[in-house]
Amino acid sequence: MRILIADDHDLLRDTLVLFLEAQGDFETHSAIDLPSAQKLIEAQDRFDLILLDLNMPGMNGLDGLKRTLALNGGQRVALLSGEATREIVEQALELGAAGFVPKTLPAKSMLNAVKFMAMGEQYAPIDFMTAVEETPSHPLADKLTQREMQVLKGLTQGKSNKEIARDLDLTEPTVKLHMKTLYRKLDAANRTQAALIAREAGLF
Amino acid sequence: MRILIADDHDLLRDTLVLFLEAQGDFETHSAIDLPSAQKLIEAQDRFDLILLDLNMPGMNGLDGLKRTLALNGGQRVALLSGEATREIVEQALELGAAGFVPKTLPAKSMLNAVKFMAMGEQYAPIDFMTAVEETPSHPLADKLTQREMQVLKGLTQGKSNKEIARDLDLTEPTVKLHMKTLYRKLDAANRTQAALIAREAGLF
DNA sequence: TAGAAAACTATCCATTCGGATAGGTTTCCT
DNA sequence: AGGAAACCTATCCGAATGGATAGTTTTCTA
Numbered sequence: 001m002r003i004l005i006a007d008d009h010d011l012l013r014d015t016l017v018l019f020l021e022a023q024g025d026f027e028t029h030s031a032i033d034l035p036s037a038q039k040l041i042e043a044q045d046r047f048d049l050i051l052l053d054l055n056m057p058g059m060n061g062l063d064g065l066k067r068t069l070a071l072n073g074g075q076r077v078a079l080l081s082g083e084a085t086r087e088i089v090e091q092a093l094e095l096g097a098a099g100f101v102p103k104t105l106p107a108k109s110m111l112n113a114v115k116f117m118a119m120g121e122q123y124a125p126i127d128f129m130t131a132v133e134e135t136p137s138h139p140l141a142d143k144l145t146q147r148e149m150q151v152l153k154g155l156t157q158g159k160s161n162k163e164i165a166r167d168l169d170l171t172e173p174t175v176k177l178h179m180k181t182l183y184r185k186l187d188a189a190n191r192t193q194a195a196l197i198a199r200e201a202g203l204f
Numbered sequence: 205m206r207i208l209i210a211d212d213h214d215l216l217r218d219t220l221v222l223f224l225e226a227q228g229d230f231e232t233h234s235a236i237d238l239p240s241a242q243k244l245i246e247a248q249d250r251f252d253l254i255l256l257d258l259n260m261p262g263m264n265g266l267d268g269l270k271r272t273l274a275l276n277g278g279q280r281v282a283l284l285s286g287e288a289t290r291e292i293v294e295q296a297l298e299l300g301a302a303g304f305v306p307k308t309l310p311a312k313s314m315l316n317a318v319k320f321m322a323m324g325e326q327y328a329p330i331d332f333m334t335a336v337e338e339t340p341s342h343p344l345a346d347k348l349t350q351r352e353m354q355v356l357k358g359l360t361q362g363k364s365n366k367e368i369a370r371d372l373d374l375t376e377p378t379v380k381l382h383m384k385t386l387y388r389k390l391d392a393a394n395r396t397q398a399a400l401i402a403r404e405a406g407l408f
Numbered sequence: 409t410a411g412a413a414a415a416c417t418a419t420c421c422a423t424t425c426g427g428a429t430a431g432g433t434t435t436c437c438t
Numbered sequence: 439a440g441g442a443a444a445c446c447t448a449t450c451c452g453a454a455t456g457g458a459t460a461g462t463t464t465t466c467t468a
Contacts, residue, residue: 090334099330112323119316126303126326129333130294145414158397160454172454174416180457190424191455192396193362199403349444364424376424378446384427394454395425 001118002045005030006037007053007080012103016051019107020114034058034068041071048118049098054081054088062091069096078117086131089124099123143185149203151178155195156204205322206249209234210241211257211284216307220255223311224318238262238272245275252322253302258285258292266295273300282321290335293328303327347389353407355382360399360408 003026007013013030020026029044031037035058041050050068058064068077076098079089089100098117101110102125113123144152147168154164161175168175179191188194198204207230211217217234224230233248235241239262245254254272262268272281280302283293293304302321305314306329317327348356351372358368369379383395392398402408 093330093334109325112320112325116316116320116325121313121316121320122330124330126297126328126333129330130297147415155396156400158392158394158400160394162454170415171417173418176456177416179455183456188362190362190364192359192399195396196360196362196399196403199400351445366424374445375447377448380426381446383425387426 001025002027002047004040004047004050006056008032008056023111034064038071047075049114050075050077051080052077054079054084065092065097066095076117093122148178148182151175152182152198153204155191156198205229206231206251208244208251208254210260212236212260227315238268242275251279253318254279254281255284256281258283258288269296269301270299280321297326306332352382352386355379356386356402357408359395360402
């Protein structure tokens, strides 16, 4: 089984090559960046699977994957990355990638995944794909103060100013002030719009 | 590799058994419902993989899967179904299922999936898992009249009653009446809640 | 330590909302 | 033809909301 591994991280690349070679059954080649990987693909026989690191030189995001897929018919190309978001992975799979292999995968599972993909199937870690997309520090959230976030949270629960004031142990006028500030920051005309915008942004 | 297939559909069960046996390498057993499958599991040696049909007698939804998983340590149990929703599949995987195999899967892929799962990995068809969950004609929509839907649509755009009235060529009091009716039907306390509920339900 | 930013309280006022009540059309089904 | 349901208009009133303005306290940082 002929495998090509392209990753600019020497340690990881060498470890992977050694591990696969140790299984027998594998003929591994490696490249340090996308251009040299493409040279190998064009120069050599067909690979059963090509693993591309998402963050290596020349990749330019999913563009490198797209170009590699187009390079030459039917070769199986998978993504390899430590930090890819689910969105990226889904896009890659839609583009026709053979799969996605996180660098954190146990060696044994990585071996199984590689075999599986070389077999023509599509692979991605289930738990990774089903995990709820977290929205860590949404751009909007940065613009809001702590208090404003609390008020906004109450708003997205459909509460009135009075209720929010009671819950946060504030007076109603104060809540109204925060509301006004929120409308400005969220570019909303009224509380309903503000609530919808907050939900849309994935806050709460 | 010892595989147990439990499905009340004779044709599918026999086809699968024949196909797997034809690969050599497999020792297949089969059961027509959950109770007889459980008897086999308890009486015989360890299986490398157990395939359970979701809709067979004795399953009672995911309950049968749960009980089979608990039956005996470490046996790999996967779900087999033609109509499972993504929600069900995700629950099954969280319960510790080895995977989910749709009955529509091409024979070759099914073989790969079975091997993959027997190897200790978790499998589910990528395209099935990433597909957007469709919300076909939400129950809420049935309870609302045409006019109410139009008003609700305006509401979910954060418009004021006056704006909605203008857009629909109505008077404001009329819009307010529809609002009141909407709150009752949607079980909302105010316009913001109504808007959020409508969005939540996937309307508009 | 001075200044900025965040957070809070307060008052005034016009607008909007939400609820109740009382009707009037139109449309559709029996 | 009669009745129900949907749809519309209207008025009244109290409560909630949105905007403006003014000022205090706290907290963080340059």
